[in-house]
Every structure is written in C-alpha cells, then in structure tokens.
Amino acid sequence: MRVLLVSKFLHHVGGVETYVRWLAETMQAAGHQVALLGMRPPDGHDPMDFGEAPLYLTPTRQFVAASSRMRVRSAMSSIYSRAAGATMKRALSEFSPTVIHYHGTCYQLTSSVVTAAAASGAGRVMTAHEYKLVCANQRLWDDAASRICTRCLGASTAQKFSEPVKASCIKSSRAASAIGGAEAVLSRQVWQRARDVAIHAPSKFMLSTLVDDGWSAGRIRVIDLPWSPGGALMTRAREHFLYMGRLAAEKDVLTLIKGWHLARDRTGMRRLLVAGDGTEAQQLRDWVRSNKVERVKFLGRLDAAGIAESLAGAIATVHPAAWFENSPFAVRESISAGVPAVVADVGGMPELVRDGLTGHTVAHGVQSWADAFAEAVHGAAWVPEPGQGVRAAADTYAMTGPAHLDELLDLYGTAYAWANDGA
Structure with a gap:
C-alpha cells in the first residue's frame, strides 16, 4: 500500500508528531511505501527522521510579518492556501498514494489539501487528534477566559464564526479569532462535503463530541492509539x-x-x-x-x-x-x-x-x-x-502497535472502497 501522511508539522512539537513518526516507521517496516506532506519547518528546526520516505513541504507559515501587506497575505493563506493545494497535487502526481491519512491541516496547510485530493481515487482518512471539526479554537477552550467552552458544539455555521469572535477565544485576540473562525467555517464545509473521508477517533469521548456536533457516526471509527512497549519493571525506590x-x-x-x-x-x-x-x-x-x-x-x-x-x-x-x-x-x-x-x-x-x-x-x-x-x-x-x-x-486492555496497525489498515480499506465505489 502507498500511504501519504499529511500533518501540518513534520518537526517534533508534541504527541501528534510522535504518533505520525511512529506510524511512518511502523508502516515502512511492514512493507508499505510512505510519503509525508507538511509545512517546511521554521528556522532552527529540522524535519523528523522518516527514513527513505519522500517529503513534500509547503511554505513555512509566517504569522508575524514586518509589513501590513505581509500580515494580510499570511492571514489569508492561513484560511485557504493555494500553495499547499499545489503541493498536494504534486504529491498525488509523483507518489500516487492508495490512501491519504490526514493528521492536522488548519492554518499551516488548510483545507486546500483536502479539496486537491477530492477526485484522486485515493482513500482518505482523518485522525481527529483535536476538536478542529467542532470549533475554531481546536480545543473547546476559551483562551481569554482560560476555561472549557462548548458554545460552538452543535452551533450553526454562522455561530461557529461569530462565537469565537465574540469571546476572543483564540489567543485572546479578536483578530486571531476572526481568522480562526473563517478558517473553521470554510474547512468544516470542505470536510462535510468530503463524505468519503473516514474519521478515526482515538477516544470514545471524541466520538461522542463529534456526534453531538452533527457528524455522522457512520463515518467515525474509534481506534485507540498504540501503546509503547513497556520496559523492565521499575525496581528502584519511588521517590x-x-x-x-x-x-x-x-x-x-x-x-x-x-x-x-x-x-x-x-x-x-x-x-x-x-x-x-x-x-x-x-x-x-x-x-x-x-x-x-x-x-x-x-x-x-x-x-x-x-x-x-x-x-x-x-x-x-x-x-x-x-x-x-x-x-x-x-x-x-x-x-x-x-x-x-x-x-x-x-x-x-x-x-x-x-x-x-x-x-x-x-x-x-x-x-x-x-x-x-x-x-x-x-x-x-x-x-x-x-x-x-x-x-x-x-x-489486558492496551492497544498494541501491531493491533493498531491492523485496525488502521482495515479503515484504510474502507476509505478506499468509499472513494472508488461510493459511500
């Protein structure tokens, strides 16, 4: 199988990148061909080591620019990036993936990487690491008030834009919240139209949240993330x-x-x-x-x-x-x-x-x-x-790496069938 892993960060930032690297290594070890698409890391950072897997890099997003013109350009391309869409088209042409697996697209990549692959024939899967499909903030969290916020959960399209702006919930900034709200509304429309995209929920809580927001449970499968093999039992004093x-x-x-x-x-x-x-x-x-x-x-x-x-x-x-x-x-x-x-x-x-x-x-x-x-x-x-x-x-209950890969490959097969036979 030829799998294109799409993640906005290919340098290590947190748990998402840890999982993407594990997945790339595990799939290659199992005999699958892997390529990765993501943002070129900012100065001072290098991409993680993905072995022989080809990398398709989009321009580095610069959200702090010297001129007003550059700030506007950066803001607009964080809502919908034509450059990222062009990179996706090049990856499709050169790598010809069987499956595209998305791990995060907002701001750095945007939903342009989804629309660019709409007619590719590749199966498409998205792992819901955060709550991007539900709210612009991605975390169901109000940065300004520093508390959980569910005002966008189940809200109308208009409210998914207006509520973040009212609350200034992204970076405690009304301007950032307006940009985030616009990106969220556009990307939500793209993901909803892409009915052949299967959604991987890493927890039952994520599944219930997505369903409460109006996403079809038939598109979503809960698969626990892999647990790392345990080392030797600890014998030193616990201090x-x-x-x-x-x-x-x-x-x-x-x-x-x-x-x-x-x-x-x-x-x-x-x-x-x-x-x-x-x-x-x-x-x-x-x-x-x-x-x-x-x-x-x-x-x-x-x-x-x-x-x-x-x-x-x-x-x-x-x-x-x-x-x-x-x-x-x-x-x-x-x-x-x-x-x-x-x-x-x-x-x-x-x-x-x-x-x-x-x-x-x-x-x-x-x-x-x-x-x-x-x-x-x-x-x-x-x-x-x-x-x-x-x-x-x-x-007795943790998901092993091989078991996780087996379930994920089964989901890939479902997504490929949807893309080629109709959901």
Missing part, C-alpha cells in the same frame, strides 16, 4: 511524582502545584518534578517561589532518555489538564512503563486508566489533588510496591 507535558493554561499545572502545596505536611520528603516547557513556565516558577512551595523541581523539556529516567523513580505521573484531553501520549507512556497515572476526570483521559489497576481518576481541583498526593504516599491501593508495576494490567 517523586512526575508531570510531563506542555506548560500551558489548559494543562492547569498551577492547580496541581497548589494541591501539592496544600498537601505539604502529608507527603514527607517526596518531590514533584515538572518536565516540560511552554507559555506558563515562568508564571509557574514565580508562583512556586513567591509562595515558598517546597520540593518542586522544574526540569524543562526532556528527551526520551530523560523521561525514562524520571519515570524510573516515580510514585505516579499526574495529569491535571482542565481541557478535554483526547488520548494523551503521556498517560499511555506512563502506564506502559509500569508507573500508575493519576488523571483528572475530564475528556478522554479516564478511558485510559483502570482505577486500582493502572492508576486513579480524581475530580479536578486543588483539594482533590492534595488528597491524591497524600493517599499515594501513604499506600493507596493503586500504587504498586517497588519491584512491581502496572504494565501487566495495562496489557
């Missing part, structure tokens, strides 16, 4: 809790730190390690310093070896996201390594955790996190003893 991820408002690490501070007399000499970087990093450091929070260490962004080392001594990983996380890689990575995951009860995260076996679900809030820290230190049932782990329990 700390670990957060790993972006430091952004919707991740709400501040609530986690406040819970840690509240539990300070109940956690002994354990530490809270914060691995990651982002827009909230300095604010979090300032809060820790000004409030004299003890035993918190910021590690910055870690590579794979650093994450493995931090996991090795973790009592549990903690995932306090206040937005509707879909199927975060960090939770699966923790459980696969034999480390229980404590997750907030929002979005798709609770689907990944079996209470008492592979972790714990808490009501998101300062007191709940404080209690979870204390319970873990004092021997909660979901915390394994040194030398034990939760990986065996995870193996």
Whole structure:
C-alpha cells in the first residue's frame, strides 16, 4: 500500500508528531511505501527522521510579518492556501498514494489539501487528534477566559464564526479569532462535503463530541492509539511524582502545584518534578517561589532518555489538564512503563486508566489533588510496591502497535472502497 501522511508539522512539537513518526516507521517496516506532506519547518528546526520516505513541504507559515501587506497575505493563506493545494497535487502526481491519512491541516496547510485530493481515487482518512471539526479554537477552550467552552458544539455555521469572535477565544485576540473562525467555517464545509473521508477517533469521548456536533457516526471509527512497549519493571525506590507535558493554561499545572502545596505536611520528603516547557513556565516558577512551595523541581523539556529516567523513580505521573484531553501520549507512556497515572476526570483521559489497576481518576481541583498526593504516599491501593508495576494490567486492555496497525489498515480499506465505489 502507498500511504501519504499529511500533518501540518513534520518537526517534533508534541504527541501528534510522535504518533505520525511512529506510524511512518511502523508502516515502512511492514512493507508499505510512505510519503509525508507538511509545512517546511521554521528556522532552527529540522524535519523528523522518516527514513527513505519522500517529503513534500509547503511554505513555512509566517504569522508575524514586518509589513501590513505581509500580515494580510499570511492571514489569508492561513484560511485557504493555494500553495499547499499545489503541493498536494504534486504529491498525488509523483507518489500516487492508495490512501491519504490526514493528521492536522488548519492554518499551516488548510483545507486546500483536502479539496486537491477530492477526485484522486485515493482513500482518505482523518485522525481527529483535536476538536478542529467542532470549533475554531481546536480545543473547546476559551483562551481569554482560560476555561472549557462548548458554545460552538452543535452551533450553526454562522455561530461557529461569530462565537469565537465574540469571546476572543483564540489567543485572546479578536483578530486571531476572526481568522480562526473563517478558517473553521470554510474547512468544516470542505470536510462535510468530503463524505468519503473516514474519521478515526482515538477516544470514545471524541466520538461522542463529534456526534453531538452533527457528524455522522457512520463515518467515525474509534481506534485507540498504540501503546509503547513497556520496559523492565521499575525496581528502584519511588521517590517523586512526575508531570510531563506542555506548560500551558489548559494543562492547569498551577492547580496541581497548589494541591501539592496544600498537601505539604502529608507527603514527607517526596518531590514533584515538572518536565516540560511552554507559555506558563515562568508564571509557574514565580508562583512556586513567591509562595515558598517546597520540593518542586522544574526540569524543562526532556528527551526520551530523560523521561525514562524520571519515570524510573516515580510514585505516579499526574495529569491535571482542565481541557478535554483526547488520548494523551503521556498517560499511555506512563502506564506502559509500569508507573500508575493519576488523571483528572475530564475528556478522554479516564478511558485510559483502570482505577486500582493502572492508576486513579480524581475530580479536578486543588483539594482533590492534595488528597491524591497524600493517599499515594501513604499506600493507596493503586500504587504498586517497588519491584512491581502496572504494565501487566495495562496489557489486558492496551492497544498494541501491531493491533493498531491492523485496525488502521482495515479503515484504510474502507476509505478506499468509499472513494472508488461510493459511500
């Protein structure tokens, strides 16, 4: 099979890119031919290593330009990019894919890469990593108010443009929200007309959200993302809790730190390690310093070896996201390594955790996190003893790489049939 993977970023940004790279490597190892289409990385970044797979690169998007004319041009091409559409046509001509698998198109690529492939005969699949099909913000999150927002869920076409503008929910900017709203309305029309595109939902929560927004359940299939093979069970003493991820408002690490501070007399000499970087990093450091929070260490962004080392001594990983996380890689990575995951009860995260076996679900809030820290230190049932782990329990329900690929290939076959026989 010849598969064209389409993702706006081909340099590593987060979990989506981790999955795209895994998929490219796994499919090539299984004998399939793979090519990738995405934005040329900005200065200082290189594309991830995709082996011999050809890359089709669209122009780097420059959202900060020196002149008003350039800013307008950048804004317009983030709504619908003719250059990206032309790159897609070239990929179709040169690579002739059997299947096109989309992972993210907004702003950097736009829906032009969807319309350009409409009559190609290739099966088309889209993985709904975020809520782009539902709202312009992509996260069902209001940046201005820093809270979950569902005003666009099930809204009319006009409201899907007007509501983001009213709320300034994208980057707390009315101008950015207007551009995002216009792109969302146009791309939604494109995706809805493309009825032969099969939608891959990584969680049941994503499926229910899309259906609530009016998308046909017949187009959507839930396939859990692959879980990484677990390493050896951890045998060293477990000394700390670990957060790993972006430091952004919707991740709400501040609530986690406040819970840690509240539990300070109940956690002994354990530490809270914060691995990651982002827009909230300095604010979090300032809060820790000004409030004299003890035993918190910021590690910055870690590579794979650093994450493995931090996991090795973790009592549990903690995932306090206040937005509707879909199927975060960090939770699966923790459980696969034999480390229980404590997750907030929002979005798709609770689907990944079996209470008492592979972790714990808490009501998101300062007191709940404080209690979870204390319970873990004092021997909660979901915390394994040194030398034990939760990986065996995870193996009973976690999606293996080969099983994920088999289900995905079956979905590819369905999409190809739709494209050539009619849905």
